[in-house]
Amino acid sequence: xxxxxxxxxxxxxxxxxxxxxxxxxxxxxxxxxxxxxxxxxxxxxxxxxxxxxxxxxxxxxxxxxxxxxxxxxxxxxxxxxxxxxxxxxxxxxxxxxxxxxxxxxxxxxxxxxxxxxxxxxxxxxxxxxxxxxxxxxxxxxxxxxxxxxxxxxxxxxxxxxxxxxxxxxxxxxxxxxxxxxxxxxxxxxxx
Amino acid sequence: xxxxxxxxxxxxxxxxxxxxxxxxxxxxxxxxxxxxxxxxxxxxxxxxxxxxxxxxxxxxxxxxxxxxxxxxxxxxxxxxxxxxxxxxxxxxxxxxxxxxxxxxxxxxxxxxxxxxxxxxxxxxxxxxxxxxxxxxxxxxxxxxxxxxxxxxxxxxxxxxxxxxxxxxxxxxxxxxxxxxxxxxxxxxxxxxxxxxxxxxxxxxxxxxxxxxxxxxxxxxxxxxxxxxxxxxxxxxxxxxxxxxxxxxxxxxxxxxxxxxxxxxxxxxxxxxxxxxxxxxxxxxxxxxxxxxxxxxxxxxxxxxxxxxxxxxxxxxxxxxxxxxxxxxxxxxxxxxxxxxxxxxxxxxxxxxxxxxxxxxxxxxxxxxxxxxxxxxxxxxxxxxxxxxxxxxxxxxxxxxxxxxxxxxxxxxxxxxxxxxxxxxxxxxxxxxxxxxxxxxxxxxxxxxxxxxxxxxxxxxxxxxxxxxxxxxxxxxxxxxxxxxxxxxxxxxxxxxxxxxxxxxxxxxxxxxxxxxxxxxxxxxxxxxxxxxxxxxxxxxxxxxxxxxxxxxxxxxxxxxxxxxxxxxxxxxxxxxxxxxxxxxxxxxxxx
Ligand SMILES: Cc1ncc(C[n+]2csc(CCOP(=O)(O)OP(=O)(O)O)c2C)c(N)n1
Numbered sequence: 001x002x003x004x005x006x007x008x009x010x011x012x013x014x015x016x017x018x019x020x021x022x023x024x025x026x027x028x029x030x031x032x033x034x035x036x037x038x039x040x041x042x043x044x045x046x047x048x049x050x051x052x053x054x055x056x057x058x059x060x061x062x063x064x065x066x067x068x069x070x071x072x073x074x075x076x077x078x079x080x081x082x083x084x085x086x087x088x089x090x091x092x093x094x095x096x097x098x099x100x101x102x103x104x105x106x107x108x109x110x111x112x113x114x115x116x117x118x119x120x121x122x123x124x125x126x127x128x129x130x131x132x133x134x135x136x137x138x139x140x141x142x143x144x145x146x147x148x149x150x151x152x153x154x155x156x157x158x159x160x161x162x163x164x165x166x167x168x169x170x171x172x173x174x175x176x177x178x179x180x181x182x183x184x185x186x187x188x189x190x191x
Numbered sequence: 192x193x194x195x196x197x198x199x200x201x202x203x204x205x206x207x208x209x210x211x212x213x214x215x216x217x218x219x220x221x222x223x224x225x226x227x228x229x230x231x232x233x234x235x236x237x238x239x240x241x242x243x244x245x246x247x248x249x250x251x252x253x254x255x256x257x258x259x260x261x262x263x264x265x266x267x268x269x270x271x272x273x274x275x276x277x278x279x280x281x282x283x284x285x286x287x288x289x290x291x292x293x294x295x296x297x298x299x300x301x302x303x304x305x306x307x308x309x310x311x312x313x314x315x316x317x318x319x320x321x322x323x324x325x326x327x328x329x330x331x332x333x334x335x336x337x338x339x340x341x342x343x344x345x346x347x348x349x350x351x352x353x354x355x356x357x358x359x360x361x362x363x364x365x366x367x368x369x370x371x372x373x374x375x376x377x378x379x380x381x382x383x384x385x386x387x388x389x390x391x392x393x394x395x396x397x398x399x400x401x402x403x404x405x406x407x408x409x410x411x412x413x414x415x416x417x418x419x420x421x422x423x424x425x426x427x428x429x430x431x432x433x434x435x436x437x438x439x440x441x442x443x444x445x446x447x448x449x450x451x452x453x454x455x456x457x458x459x460x461x462x463x464x465x466x467x468x469x470x471x472x473x474x475x476x477x478x479x480x481x482x483x484x485x486x487x488x489x490x491x492x493x494x495x496x497x498x499x500x501x502x503x504x505x506x507x508x509x510x511x512x513x514x515x516x517x518x519x520x521x522x523x524x525x526x527x528x529x530x531x532x533x534x535x536x537x538x539x540x541x542x543x544x545x546x547x548x549x550x551x552x553x554x555x556x557x558x559x560x561x562x563x564x565x566x567x568x569x570x571x572x573x574x575x576x577x578x579x580x581x582x583x584x585x586x587x588x589x590x591x592x593x594x595x596x597x598x599x600x601x602x603x604x605x606x607x608x609x610x611x612x613x614x615x616x617x618x619x620x621x622x623x624x625x626x627x628x629x630x631x632x633x634x635x636x637x638x639x640x641x642x643x644x645x646x647x648x649x650x651x652x653x654x655x656x657x658x659x660x661x662x663x664x665x666x667x668x669x670x671x672x673x674x675x676x677x678x679x680x681x682x683x684x685x686x687x688x689x690x691x692x693x694x695x696x697x698x699x700x701x702x703x704x705x706x707x708x709x710x711x712x713x714x715x716x717x718x719x720x721x722x723x724x725x726x727x728x729x730x731x732x733x734x735x736x737x738x739x740x741x742x743x744x745x746x747x748x749x750x751x752x753x754x755x756x757x758x759x760x761x762x763x764x765x766x767x768x769x770x771x772x773x774x775x776x777x778x779x780x781x782x
Binding site (some may be wrong): 002003004005006008010011012013014015016017018019020021022042043045047050051057058088089092095096098101102103104110 | 339342345365401402481485511513516523532573
């Protein structure tokens with residue numbers, strides 16, 4: 001079976017980027033990642049969270065946090081997923097999530113009200129200093145034990161990052177964070 | 192059964208318990224068992240045939256099946272059951288059903304489920320499970336079937352009550368067939384199938400939350416896409432497996448022919464467009480034809496229908512159809528722009544959207560010059576091979592000889608390896624549902640059990656399996672049920688005493704180091720076939736080829752032909768993994 005070798009054939013011009021988008025062959029055009037909050041209403045049933053987290057792991061989406069909890073409708077749970085991905089990845093994540101059998105609705109929440117809860121265990125040599133700093137960050141010292149003070153804080157992810165950084169001056173022993181929960185603002189429904 | 196029982200109890204003692212329970216319950220009026228509900232649900236969905244293997248945890252369901260008209264085919268291995276069900280689904284268009292036990296029964300199925308998942312084939316797996324109060328305790332023959340199959344099923348359901356188990360089965364059947372088809376599974380704990388219920392299963396329905404895809408695409412998008420297509424100078428259709436799944440082959444033919452648009456098919460799309468039509472460029476991608484790949488690389492509008500733009504088709508994303516605006520028709524919104532960005536996303540059923548496009552086309556694209564170019568490419572890059580009569584038989588020749596001798600509508604199933612590619616390249620597919628292969632997962636051993644499922648789905652149609660010596664060795668036990676069911680199938684082994692595709696890659700990319708690819712230790716396949724009770728035949732040279740084919744076709748029952756073919760024949764054209772489709776190699780020197 002003979003025929004012209006690859007170098008002897010007519011060549012197409014043009015190129016796609018790694019996301020499969022046709023681009024100017026000269027230009028570099030990879031979409032930059034964007035952080036976004038995706039909210040999904042799913043059946044409040046065992047196995048659904050495993051399925052969703054498995055889906056995200058398998059498809060290698062870059063997830064910052066995934067939280068889940070019941071809603072006013074006891075048959076449903078809300079998942080809040082913070083994703084950092086280029087545009088096509090965000091779109092894929094929403095579509096993959098939407099097509100799950102137990103998913104009722106999926107929405108990217110623009111201008112979301114975002115909060116996360118953190119418990120921060122701070123060294124207790126200066127309890128009143130810790131309490132004052134907690135208050136400055138809108139939180140409170142919820143417990144003082146022998147050598148540590150535990151602070152409870154809610155805020156956006158950045159606010160909590162900032163607070164933890166501030167507590168470093170006393171010495172931070174342990175941190176537990178819940179990940180972000182979010183709702184759309186005003187009367188707009190979230191998902 | 193209580194938790195205090197030792198978890199490693201033997202199946203026998205568990206089953207004796209069950210039998211005495213069942214006997215005492217017999218008289219209760221209007222009461223049935225969960226197992227009966229499972230069978231009733233299958234009957235309501237008009238399931239005619241099931242594939243499987245018995246086992247402790249599934250015995251109640253088999254017992255209920257005994258009183259049903261459903262035909263159960265006992266396969267010799269659960270992998271074979273899932274491949275047979277998969278092929279049954281491809282050929283009949285209705286979900287293929289497997290019934291197997293827990294633990295090893297379920298894990299043996301897994302390859303076939305994963306296979307169905309990547310090819311979007313409708314199968315429903317009903318797996319036995321240990322009683323609920325033992326779940327999680329590492330009981331005898333327990334595995335976490337839900338966990339294992341979750342990533343490879345469209346949906347899986349753990350049945351929790353005899354009152355709802357019938358509906359669970361109905362849901363699984365409905366989901367497998369709805370929208371983008373795929374595998375579903377119901378895990379059936381033994382206490383659920385043995386407990387009593389007086390609830391009749393209702394009609395199979397998909398869960399409320401499940402988004403049933405729309406049939407028709409957004410009309411504005413259709414209009415824009417039709418305009419782009421009509422304005423194209425170099426239009427091309429890429430027809431995928433979704434065209435066959437949605438029964439849209441007829442619409443596709445009419446559309447392509449009316450507007451004079453050349454057609455490339457994906458591997459799962461083989462048969463969606465007749466390869467003997469002048470517009471057919473046949474299969475594209477890694478082992479596609481040179482002309483298909485030239486057309487893909489030079490088209491300016493590409494209409495992809497029911498394809499997920501798999502990497503075997505696209506090669507490197509950067510160089511795939513680099514000049515083309517892409518119109519993508521798919522029933523699954525998540526497929527749109529997953530691999531290749533769609534300039535015109537059309538979400539809907541392939542058949543319905545083709546008709547919409549048909550209605551919206553402002554005119555025929557002015558593509559005569561383009562069609563001429565594709566014709567030139569056909570002449571420049573023809574498919575072919577040489578047949579020196581003093582050398583070993585070329586495998587391609589066997590495929591062509593079989594094609595010539597077989598009925599026009601014969602169904603081809605395949606294993607995986609070089610033989611699969613030759614079967615794709617050198618057989619002329621003209622009808623949908625005649626190519627039954629492991630396209631996405633590339634599962635060796637698919638061919639023989641798939642032939643069983645295909646034949647049972649289409650008893651009046653000729654079924655031929657192409658297998659490699661390595662591939663056939665993996666599931667040859669499927670010949671046993673083929674003999675038992677007296678299925679008139681022909682298995683053609685293209686025996687090169689190598690795992691040939693591996694040998695080809697070693698020769699091309701690993702300095703010809705043929706490490707562990709020389710499989711000259713295989714059995715004598717004709718004798719093996721005889722041992723199973725099938726007809727075993729052998730062909731050593733060109734002159735023997737027509738005779739053994741005739742003998743196999745004449746025999747009423749399963750035949751296995753061991754064709755001794757050129758051990759070092761290679762599959763060309765070839766685009767190396769991730770390569771540029773336009774740079775397909777026609778011979779080793781091109782790689
Ligand atoms: C279950 C499985 N294991 C391994 C492979 C990797 N593999 C792909 S092709 C191939 C060789 C197939 O050999 P054979 O069946 O003899 O067919 P040939 O290529 O010689 O036609 C192998 C080992 C596979 N596809 N499937």
